[in-house]
Amino acid sequence: MxxxxxxxxxxxxxxxxxxxxxxxxxxxxxxxxxxxxxxxxxxxxxxxxxxxxxxxxxxxxxxxxxxxxxxxxxxxxxxxxxxxxxxxxxxxxxxxxxxxxxxxxxxxxxxxxxxxxxIDPKYLNKKIEQLLNRLKFLKESQAILFDDKIEPLIPQKHIDRINYWFTEENKNELGIILRVIYNEEDETIRNFFLVAFSHVLKNCSIWLQGSTKPTRDLKKNAAKPYDALQRQLRKMQKGNEAFYKVxxxxxxxxxxxxxxxxxxxxxxxxxxxxxxxxxxxxxxxxxxxxxxxxxxxxxxxxxxxxxxxxxxxxxxxxxxxxxxxxxxxxxxxxxxxxxxxxxxxxxxxxxxxxxxxxxxxxxxxxxxxxxxxxxxxxxxxxxxxxxxxxxxxxxxxxxxxxxxxxxxxxxxxxxxxxxxxxxxxxxxxxxxxxxxxxxxxxxxxxxxxxxx
Missing domain, CATH: 3.40.50.150 (Vaccinia Virus protein VP39)
Structure with missing residues (x-):
């Protein structure tokens, strides 16, 4: 043959x-x-x-x-x-x-x-604005003055690992963001938000920047979760719009x-x-x-x-x-x-x-x-x-x-x-x-x- x-x-x-x-x-x-x-x-x-x-x-x-x-x-x-x-x-x-x-x-x-x-761009844009508006008090706070109505969602079975990688302030802010994301009823939108959340975790942690190995950098100036999430969502928003068209x-x-x-x-x-x-x-x-x-x-x-x-x-x-x-x-x-x-x-x-x-x-x-x-x-x-x-x-x-x-x-x-x-x-x-x-x-x- x-x-x-x-x-x-x-x-x-x-x-x-x-x-x-x-x-x-x-x-x-x-x-x-x-x-x-x-x-x-x-x-x-x-x-x-x-x-x-x-x-x-x-x-x-x-x-x-x-x-x-x-x-x-x-x-x-x-x-x-x-x-x-x-x-x-x-x-x-x-x-x-x-x-x-x-x-x-x-x-x-x-x-x-x-x-x-x-995702329909207009619908997604509306959902992103709703999420950021619900969380914008995190940006406006000068200290750890969190909304008493939102209890941080922090998986307790992994709390030791979370404490190992995150400062107390970022841990709580991420927990609040995660709680609000899970309150989103539309699964497609919720998953979209979860991917953005997942992406910013490394920057918001003390994981050594650029390292492919789990290594801590105790001197790292970790990114603020709300700011990092907002930037990532804006980037993903543009990507979705371009993808939707093709x-x-x-x-x-x-x-x-x-x-x-x-x-x-x-x-x-x-x-x-x-x-x-x-x-x-x-x-x-x-x-x-x-x-x-x-x-x-x-x-x-x-x-x-x-x-x-x-x-x-x-x-x-x-x-x-x-x-x-x-x-x-x-x-x-x-x-x-x-x-x-x-x-x-x-x-x-x-x-x-x-x-x-x-x-x-x-x-x-x-x-x-x-x-x-x-x-x-x-x-x-x-x-x-x-x-x-x-x-x-x-x-x-x-x-x-x-x-x-x-x-x-x-x-x-x-x-x-x-x-x-x-x-x-x-x-x-x-x-x-x-x-x-x-x-x-x-x-x-x-x-x-x-x-x-």
Missing amino acids: AMEKVVDDATTSTTKSPEEIINLFKTKKIDKDWSFAECKPSDTGKWTHNYHRYPAKFIPQLVEKLIDDYISQEEAHINDPFMGCGTTIVTAISRGFKVSGTDINKIAYLITKVKSTP VPTKVRENLNQYLKIEVGDARNQPVSDETADLVITSSPYVTSYEYADLHQLSTIWLDLADDLTEYKKEFIGTSYKKYENKRLRSLIAKDIVSKMSKKSKKIAKEIEAFFIDMEEVFDESYRILKQGGRCCYVIGNTKLKGVDILNAEVFAESLQYSGFKFDRLIKREIPSKILPQRRDEKTGRFANNHEANSEAYPIEYIVVGLKE
């Missing part, structure tokens, strides 16, 4: 051996038109894409280009099993396509739901028919067999970000998890996972695990668990895609304890075990303004540039599988 010829150096044989895959990656040249280096923050953060900070998110231009390459019909179904903050979902909705996806991270689900829901009327009026997303495991999509046309996603990187840690302020304030440690264990790519009763199919992955075992048996088990999980995700992509459909996985390689972690090569090989044809490889440069560029070689964690000693992801790959 001959491999069809597509743009940007498609593979040319039916099945590629591990050696062929590794050689292909070594010889693959950078695809310059996939770096999007010319894009400004106003381009990558257009519409609702700037509603909430999110680590290592990919940009909408990448999703748009993949859709342009692989979707020619007016009606299509796009899936993202690791939807994160919703870049794929929002982009597909803007094109009038049906979308589906999951994320185990509950705040990611909330962000994606809000970002992909266009989303087709048929989608705005029947959103439930087009948007199907859930809090859930990437290995179990809310999609029937052979109904999706295209999968576009960026999976977690093994032992890279602990997303549950990064979003812990939102998790504790919005009361999204009873136990943070148990919550972390559900995430793919977490350092908490290891398997004793599952075996890897990928020979490249087995070799990486073997090399790491000589350095650290613990990390080797974590890497093994990550690749086992991803093999099951690929199986699920195969299940939901139509014949002729493609999955596009955005992933980079890295190094841990001197061992090359060839994530992309493993993905390319593993897709074949799931039934896909390894159809295309895109190699793109990552502009430094989009993704952190440095990591610590020993721990594998991202670090500040002055602390780090190794490149993180100077390039990344898009590995494309075709279901024939």
Whole structure:
């Protein structure tokens, strides 16, 4: 069965051996038109894409280009099993396509739901003014003179963590804001407000500014919650207005028919067999970000998890996972695990668990895609304890075990303004540039599988 010829150096044989895959990656040249280096923050953060900070998110231009390459019909179904903050979902909705996806991270689900829901601008503007007017006494107060009628809503089960991260004044002001937000009866508007609230938490805390690790800065001059919330709501207000204009009327009026997303495991999509046309996603990187840690302020304030440690264990790519009763199919992955075992048996088990999980995700992509459909996985390689972690090569090989044809490889440069560029070689964690000693992801790959 001959491999069809597509743009940007498609593979040319039916099945590629591990050696062929590794050689292909070594010889693959950078695809310059996939770096999007010319894009400004106003381009990558257009519409609702700037509603909430999110680590290592990919940009909408990448999703748009993949859709342009692989979707020619007016009606299509796009899936993202690791939807994160919703870049794929929002982009597909803007094109009038049906979308589906999951994320185990509950705040990611909330962000994606809000970002992909266009709201009538006049109605939203009215609701924003009502909220700010109800809270404006917070700005007018020169001291902690709070409205006696509003009792701060502060989740008591997480009070120790909240006290750890927030000053007493900001804690109470945030609690009042949260109480007023929850009094909003319209769920769509309430969720919109909650995303704005979630976004400002880091600035209003003593979390070290710019740090991707949970680190306190006891000297930090934390932002005032009302001021931060007002600024964020104004920004989101403009984003919604722009998004509302581009989303087709048929989608705005029947959103439930087009948007199907859930809090859930990437290995179990809310999609029937052979109904999706295209999968576009960026999976977690093994032992890279602990997303549950990064979003812990939102998790504790919005009361999204009873136990943070148990919550972390559900995430793919977490350092908490290891398997004793599952075996890897990928020979490249087995070799990486073997090399790491000589350095650290613990990390080797974590890497093994990550690749086992991803093999099951690929199986699920195969299940939901139509014949002729493609999955596009955005992933980079890295190094841990001197061992090359060839994530992309493993993905390319593993897709074949799931039934896909390894159809295309895109190699793109990552502009430094989009993704952190440095990591610590020993721990594998991202670090500040002055602390780090190794490149993180100077390039990344898009590995494309075709279901024939």
